[in-house]
Amino acid sequence: MRRQDIQLLAQARQGDLRARCEVGRRYLLGVDGFTRHVAAGIDHLRQAAATDPAAAARVLAECLPLHELLAQGQHAALQRAAAAGSATAQLRAAAWQLARRDGLAEARHWLQQAAASATPAAAAAQPALNALDAAPPAQALRAVLQALDAAGEVDGAAVAAQAVAQAREQGDLQALADALNAALAFDAAPEAALPRDIAAAVQLAEGQGRELRGVDAQAIRDALESCAAQGDREAAYTLGRGLSGLPTPGLSAEVFDGQQNMRKGAAFLLRAADAGCDAAWLHLYRLHADHSLSVANPQMARFFLEKAAARGQAEAQRKLGALMLRESAGLAGTEQAIAWLHAAAAQQDAHAATLLQSLVLPVPGSDAEAAWGIAQVRQSDPWLAARLALARAFGLTKLEGLCVDPLDGQRPWGLVVGRNPFIQQVRLSAPRAIPAVSAAAAGALQQAVALYGQRGAAGEGDLRTRSLRQRRLFERLGLDEALYFADASATTLEALRLGSKWAWRARQPLSEALAA
Structure with a gap:
């Protein structure tokens, strides 16, 4: 480093305002014997700002490119320099204001100020102002960045990328769409990041229940395909639905209009499902179960349905x-x-x-009346009371109610009445599965299981003994069997056991x- 540079640094350390601003400028630009060091330049200018905020802000806003200013969080310095009359800062402030949906008026104000100045920046400000006036609001950021980029005042691609990042962080869908539209205008846009940003915008739109508008449809499809190829399951899910003609809530219908490809769409849905997107399994089932589609396949449809069911849908x-x-x-x-x-x-x-x-099977009568009868029976025969509660809750016939084994027949979803070896007619003795359709049914089963698990059924006797005891208790208490047992013919019971007859x-x- 030259002697005069060392002296300049010494003056800056001693608090000389001019020296601090000059050292900051040289560090930011990497000129006049100073290696570029942004952090050191900002540090010197921050110290200068304690004495003259406007001068320090002006150096910072004019010497550091806009995208670096934003990356360093120097928004306030940019605004201060623009207010102090720096035309370059005014151009940059206008570009950044357009990244906010409510900054259009302020951006126009800064461009007008810059265009009216007697500085070289005025030559860039007027074309930018013309572009702003000619563009619709959704295209304003793109138009101004293109104009300023062409004039060499900003790096349009880098600023657009900053705008995209800010809009994503804030969850502002429309600002994100405008920023993506601007980023797509530059060939130098970061190829690796932009498809991910577009895919993220699609997910944001779907999450907010809105449509992503203002972004080129082909760019959206290309971005989704690129991200899907890199393992993004949400992108694969959206692309699969769109290509298959299924609704894509985050996108307008025009994005996939005329782009349907069932086989390709099904392939992307399968990729999404395999990556953990459970909703895709059900879409795959619908596509493969539709006999009018080219991908129809009943066996695959059943497989996909089983997958979706296993995932809890x-x-x-x-x-x-x-x-x-x-x-x-x-x-x-x-x-x-x-x-x-x-x-x-x-x-x-x-x-x-x-x-x-x-x-x-339905069992008529009042639940309250039935509960009273069960309570009376329980005083004399708790096992019979448990059977009566099961019979009413599960719609059991008298034969089923007196024969069922609660311990053996208990299931997480209900009760199975096993085959009765004492009945010779197959249609009457065949086992039957009955679901618990209410909390009362599940409670009755739990109580019966607890009773039989603790005390067993040794005191119940055989079927004939149970039937005789039940009849005598009912006669003594004045209870009606119709209040506890379902009345069903052999044909009705067979229809409940055989799938084809039940389906009819x-x-x-x-x-x-x-x-x-």
Whole structure:
């Protein structure tokens, strides 16, 4: 370093305002014997600002490029220099004000001030002001940055990138769209970051329940595809829906208008689903279950539905349960189907609850009256009382109510009445699965399981003994069997055990459950 440079530094350290500003300028520009060091330059100018804020701000705003000013958080210095009459600072302040949706009037004011000045910056200010006046509000940032970039006053691509970052941080969708539109105007836009920014804008729009407008449709599609190829599941999910003709809430319909490609869309949806986007499984099911589409495949559709159900989606659980119940030819299939329907109903799926209810035989009468009778029976025979509570809650026939084994028949979703070895007619003795459609049913089952688990059933005797005890207690207490046991024919019971017959019996709610 030259002697005069060392002397200048010494003067700056001693508090000389002019020396501090000059050292700051040289550090910021890297000229006149000083290596460029932005942090050192800002530090010297901060000390100078204690004596003359306007002078220090002017040096900072004129010597440091706008994008670096913003990166260093020097917004206040930029505004102070513009107010102090620096035409260069006024140009830069105008460009940055346009990145805010409410800064249009202030940006025009600064451009007018710069254009009226007798400085070289006026030559750049007038074209920028003309571009601002000619552009619609959504294109204002793009037009002014292009004009100032062409004049060498700002790095348009870098400033646009700063505007994008600020809009993303603030969650301002429209400002983000304007900034992205501006960034797309420059060939030097950061290729790695811009697609991610566009994809993030799409997700922001969908999260806010709005549409991303003002960004080129082709640029959006290219960005989504680029991000999807890099493992972005949300981008793959959006792209898959758009290419498949499915709704994309964050984008207008024009983005994918005429771009449908079912096979490519299904591939992106599968990529999203495999990456953990659970909602994509259900979309894949719908596409592959539609026989009118080129990707139709019933086996794959079922696989995708099972995947969606396993991920906890109520709609998938309901549809899978309904299909399995319709196809069921025995107890094992029925149990699996009820388990899925029960899971969907637990998520407040009304259609699933309706299908479960169709498997429970109705028992007439008042719940309060039935509860009073059960309480009376419990004083003499707690086992019979438990059976009566189960029979009313689960719609059991008298034979089922007196034969059911609560311990063996308990399931997380309800109750299975096992095969009765004492009944020779197959249609009457076959096992039956019944869901718990209410909290009362689940409570009755838990109480019965607790009772039989602690005290066993040794004192109950065989079926004939239970039946005789029940009849005598009912006669003594004046209870009506119809209040506790369902009345159903062998044909009705068989329809509840066999999927195809149940499907005919419950065809309307079944159709609604599969269509919803």
